[in-house]
Structure formats: structure tokens, C-alpha cells
Amino acid sequence: MATRPTTQFGTERTGICIMSIASEMRGILPTANLQRLLDALSAKGYRIIGPTAHDGSVVWETVRSVSDLPIGWRDQQEPGRYRLEQTASQEVFGVVHGPQSLKPFVFAPREPLLQIERTKDGFAPRQMIPQLEKVAVIGARACDLAGLTVQDRIFLNDAYRDPYYAARREGLFVIAVNCVRALSTCFCASMETGPRAKTGFDLALTEVDDRLLIEAGSEAGFDLLSDLSLSPAPQKLLDEAATRVDACGHSQVRRLERSRLPQALYDAHEHPRWDDVAGCCLACTNCTMVCPTCFCHAAEETPDLDHQQTAHVRLWDSCFTQEHGYIHGKNIRPTIKDRYRMWLTHKLASWIDQFGMSGCVGCGRCITWCPVGIDLTEELSALLVPASRSSVTSQQVEGP
Amino acid sequence: MGDRLVHHGEATKKAARPRLAVFKFASCDGCQLSILNLEEDLLALGQALDIAYFPEASSDMKPGPYDIGLVEGSITTAEDAHRILSIRRQTKVLITIGACATAGGIQALRNWADVEAFKQVVYPSPEYIQSLSTSTPISEHVQVDFELWGCPIDKGQLLRVITDLIAGIQPRLPADSVCLECKRRGNVCVLVAKGMPCLGPVTRIGCGAICPGMGRDCYGCFGPSEGARKGPGLPPNTASLAKHFHGGLQLIPIEIMRRFRGINGYGSSFLAESNAWEKKT
């Protein structure tokens, strides 16, 4: 192997364009030998997490063997519906995604921040920052990486750095899979976040029939790739992989009209469409729970019966809950309409003002996992069409 | 009566142990058993509280007044309707425990039926049966301070409420949907992935999303999410979910009616939804 091309990576995981990858940074692995990659990760001390078929979907679980992965399965997703199908193929990464992105690995659904004990001086807090754990996630998609980038921006690179997120993030090694099949709910191409993993991965795989093209996207990824001593990828395979990934992007049927955001959505605040969607929306929080970028959380205390010990815990929260908009004496967002509008406007508009990027990565999970199949791309399109009633309703808000 | 039992300041100064009473009305005793199932926490509870009246657990029944009264069961007889008034007078903080006490329970199905006809069918000497024609929640008879939903209640939630009350803190009872808990636990949605008519999206959080966690659809035993009988918030959007059961999952109206008319069928928004679908059957 050639000397380590450190200039490609710098100190951060900057990611690289596929076309500029030096030949030594990629290789080819017969799918039948995928276990070698898992073994190499184990040898480096990683706990490996991958998609496993469970309860009619795939969920992230610890995998030890390739046979733990959903070989031959494919997912069919549409608004409010998810089904796994067994196929005759030996495809390892035929399932695009399950309900969760990489979010739970870095922003835990339930995390004790402090363990607090009463003392003679009052109390003593103990920080519960997680121990560094080397976790390798195999099977993340481009949209998942985009989601991770958004969460990094919020938890690591804003006014305050979140040490709990940072600790989990530090141990994370991501093996992305470039998508060669789009779901009916996918719209990453219109968000320019996929289907090819662009940044933030350590390794990226493209499954081409019975072979896996492997590329390194970080120094750690390069190290691992070196350990595998793979045969170089022939140009023909590279071309075929690129063609299939491109075709996946072109095959996407949904798109999000983002050219006039954020302002167009701010302007649509009194659009009657909000009433229509509020009639459907259950305010059940599912869209926010499966979203790779949603970061709202609440705090909870868990005192013991004699109030000598307590934990200060954070939990995933949602802008659809009753308490989210509560201030003493009133709720800023009492109705489902208020909450859906808050969510969509934040996700697609104010997020851009806050973080310089969209809060949507085009994964389509909120469409699939909405129990009643509300489609945000469709809602946005409707909201961007000026409505005849809007002039009337905008007068109402001006009132006394 | 009130949202707090004692002042927080007093509580931290280790005042006298609050007196707990557990009362039973029309019910299966399952919620009372949840208290006994607290295991090691039960011992701590016995130390933190004076368990003054709990016939299910002890024949030593001390008279009132009581600081905390847990009420299980619904009101189904004239005698019970009278007894709950007396309990209310003797109890500082009255908490209903379970679907029966909070929403009338499964026995509230009688509210849509002819109780006299039931008596004739079930009992050889129906004239001895003295029963009201309805099963009603405690809150229809007296002021209730806190409501614990569930069939049975979640013992952890009960313990948290008691912990707060002992400490002079107003208990917090979230009214969000089960989905929030389901996703936090990493369950796969049974509605979306299996097409099951799960009531989770309109049902109150608090059970730990047990049923979806076992691959089963939620049947609403924690009652309607926010905007239920007590507390702030708007009723859950049962109409949209029911519409999806019908159009998306192909349930027929009577199936939808039965879905909502279960353990908490008499709980406000479930009641309205089941009545709406009954008209379509």
C-alpha cells in the first residue's frame, strides 16, 4: 500500500469527492467476503452495529456476522406504510432504511446528564458523560450522514458544545452505503444530500451485484482499508457503481421545492392548507422521533422516594407535545395546526436562518412513519401556492 | 384537596408520615395489586407512608382522615355513590388509579346496554342485584386531584406521584401520545410496519409502550392523550386515526367502534369517537 494520503483528509472528517479518490483509497471486496470487514472492525475494538430485520422493519442492532444483516430483504415504503419483502437475491444492503437514522447513537433518546445526591451542603452533581465507546455503524445512508452533519452543527458547533453528544460522536465510525435503489418516499436528490454519501463517512460501500466497492472517507477508514489489502477496483466497476447511484437519484419521484425557502414558508403562515393538514395530523410526534435532525429534548428528574438521590435526565421531546409550547398560564401552540406549522416551518425555513442549512435531509422517514401518511413535500407544495382565502385570514391576525 | 399534599419546605424537614388509604369500588383489584407488586419499593413506601387503610393488603384498617387516598374502581351502585362522598371528605389528595376509577372501566360498556336484560340473563335471582344502570368514573361524583390511567396502572408512575406528593411537589403526569415513548424505546411502529390498528397515536403515555414493544397494537388502556377528562389540552385527533383505520387499514365501522369502545370507552374523546362510528354501522 502507498503512504497515507493525509492531505486528503486534514484533521477533520471533511469527506471527499468520489472522483478525486486516489486508487489506493478504494478497493473491491466480494460480498461473500464481507465478514472480513466486520472482523477487521472487531479487531480494532469496534462494536459493530448494523441493520437487522426485526418486527417487520430493520432496526440497528449489534451484529457479529454477516448473516445478522438482512440478506435478501428489501423495504417498500410509502406514506404511512412500511413493508419488508424477501427477494431471491443475496443483496446485503437491499433494505434502504428503518425508522431510525444515526441519531440515537449520538443524541440518545434518554440520557442521564447528572446523577445528583443530597449532601450536607445541599447536593453534589456527578456528570454522567458516557465512556468513550468505539462503535462502527454499517449501513448508514447518505441521508443519515447528512442528518449527522446537521446534528453535529447543532450539538458541537453552536454557542454551546454538548459534551454528552461529543463523547458519543467521538467513538463513532460510520460505514456508509451508497443507495442504488430509491424508495417512493425518498427525495434526497432534491435536497442534494444523496443518494451518494458525500461527507462524514469513514468508509462507503456500493453494492454492485456480488461485489462491494469500498472507499475510505477518513484517516480511520483508510487505516481499516489498508488492513484489508483489497484488490484495486477496475474502472468498469467504478463506472457501473456510479451509474447505478446516479440512476437511483434520477429515479426518485418525490422532490422538495426548496428554492424559495425560507421566506416563502414564512409568507405562508396564514395559508388555509394548515387547517387541512391539522385535520389529518395526530400530533403523535412520530415524524419528529424518526427525523434524523430533530433535536428537541426535555428534562426530567427521577428522585427516589426519600429525595436523597435523583437523576437529571434528558429525553427526546417533540414540538407536537402539549408542554413544548407551554409558558405559565398559556400555551403558545395549543392546537395541532399551531404545532404542525411550527414543525414544518422550523424544519424547512427557520432552521436555515438558525444553522445555515435545511433541517430536512430528504430521507422520507416522516412520510413513511406518519401513521396517517402526511407527506411534507406535498404539504410544502400546497403551501407555496397562494390561496384565495389567505388574504382573509391574514387580516384576522392583524386584529386588535 | 389540592395539587400538593404538604409544603415542600415542610416535607424536607421530615414531618409526620403521610397517611395513605387505598379504596376499592367496581374493579378487578389489578391496580391495587400493582401497588403490592412494587416489591422492594413497597418496603420503602411503607417506611415513607403510614399505610392506614388498605384492605387488600391488611386487615388492620385505621379510620380517616387520610392524606393520600388512592381510589380504584368505578361507581356502579347507589351505595358506592354515597361512599365516595364520604371518602372525599376524609381525604386530602384523592387520586384515581386505573381505567375503572378514571374513565368507568370496561364495565362502562353497560352504559350503552340494557343492564336489566343483563341481570335477567346472568343471575338466577336478579331481584337481589342492586345496581345502577351506569358505570361512571369517580370524577363524575367528586373532585379528583390526580388521575392515573391504565389497566392496570403503571406502578412506576404511581411511585413517582407518591414520591412527589411526599416531597410537597405537585406531581407531573404527561399527557403525550404513546408514540413518543414507543420511539424513545426503539420499538418499530406496528401500525406502519404491520398495519395493526394501534391506538398509540391517540393514547396517553405512561405505560412504557409495552404492547407495541411486544409487537402488539395499543388498545388504549391509558385513555385518550392530552385533553382527556382532566387537565389542559385539546382532545386527540381520534377522527383522523379512525378514518385511517377505515380507509387505510380497511376496518369496517363496527370494528372501529369497538376499537375505541374498550377499557376506556367511556373516556371522553374515545366515547365520542365510538359513538360516531356506531352511527355508521
Next chain:
Amino acid sequence: MDAEADSMANPYVIYPATIVGKIREAEDINTYRLRFVDEQARRQFRFKAGQFNMVYLFGVGEVAISIVSDPDEPALLDHTIRAVGRITKAIADLRTGDVLGIRGPFGQGWPLEEARGRNMVIVTGGLGCAPVVGAIEYILRRRTQYGSVTILHGVKTPQDLLYRERFDAWRRFPDTEVLLTSDQPDKSWSYHIGVVTELFELVSIDPPKSIVLMCGPEIMMRLGVPILIRRGIPATAIYVSLERHMECGIGLCGHCQMGPYFLCKDGPVMRYDRVAQWLGRTGV
């Protein structure tokens, strides 16, 4: 790892602080004077007028409360707390010697340093405007550094008038005017009658020299600010203190959003022109 340095880097760490004084302001409002138990925390803590702390009650939770004491005396931190929620009601039971927790300071306060030399117009409405009380005390303790001070305060009923003694004390300062009004007065009320915006007509304001601080219901800001702007005060010289649900104080929990802002880190004090389009929008 240096545990102490590490704890300073963790914005979630809560520091115990003893209640060294509790001053009753009204039936359900008290000011708590807090002093960090930890000497290092006491030494290092610095804040600006109008910033807030997350005040923690063991086993119950945190609540965002503005610091109303003087930033030049950061060893003792005053927080005026109204007992309205489950946390604040329990805090109301505490006495001197009991311990609360503090995490902070957070947020953007009033532009009191930038406002030196300017005329201060302070408009408040409704019950207990603790954030603005701190600002007034700050200004009056540095009386010579500011121009004229005009305090306009409106309440619904006379019973809603808190800090009566403070208003009386403030009006005794030189070049300081205090006008009170009630829109539902009773016979005991000896001040003006009407809503606070009507007081604007009764005071002389020198627009280019003035800075306006506003705290109270959003409706008061929505109706009041346009009147001030019509009188020539630029929107960029008007500051409003806004309120939303705050759980983390550091812009991460998502609750305190108002349009594109997180009021815990971008506010709670916001320059009016930045929030004008969001005020009064339903559900924002």
C-alpha cells in the same frame, strides 16, 4: 483529565447555591438571594444585567429566572420568582439556609452599557416584570451615567400592582418620572386610568436620545411599539424582553423558539426590529 476544567466545559452542570435571604415581594412572589456553596463557582461567576440563570430545585427540575441583582456584585445573586408552576410553587416553600441549584448565566440582557448617556424609557405591563426591575435598579444605582429615566407601568387592577414601594422609591431619584396606570381601577387607585400605551401621551420623549426597554404581555408590545415609532423612536432603539418555554438555557432543547430565534441564547431581550415580524403571529 482535569475534572474541574471538564466541569466548567459542561454547560449542564448545576452548582448548589444557598438561599441567604428571602424577600417577600407579594403574595406569591419572592426574591431569593443566592450564594454559591462552592467558592470557585462564586469567584468565577460573572453576568450582565438582564441575563438569566436556570434555577434548580433538587429532584424537581429547573426553571429559567432572570438575575435581578447588580452585575457588579456577582457573589450574591437575586432571583425574583413567582410561584406559578410545579417547580416555582415548591421553591416558594423554601427558607433561608435551604439550597437551590444554579446553572448560568445565559442569554442576552438589556443593552445597559450601550445605553449610557441616553434617556431611558421603560415600559412595563402586567404582573411582576422582574427582568425590568433589575434593569431599573441598575440604571438608578448609576444615576449620573444616564439621561432622564421615564418608567411607565400598567396593570389591569390595583391588586396587580407589585413593588409599590419600589415605584415610590424610584420616583424620588432626580430626573426620574414614574407613571402608573390601571385599566380596571377601583376607588383606592390614585394614579392614571387606562392602558399603559395611553401614558405615552403624558410624557415628553426625546426620540433621538431615547432607548426604550419593554417587558410585559406581547400584546402590549405589538400595540405600544408602533405608537413609539410614530413618535420618532427608531425600531432599533426599542428592546423587548420576551418569554418562551426554556428548558436548557443553551439553545439546544428547542422549546424557546420564536421564528428563527432561540430566546434563551438570542434573547430573552431582543431588539424590536429583529422580532417585529414574529410578534403576534399565532403559534410562533
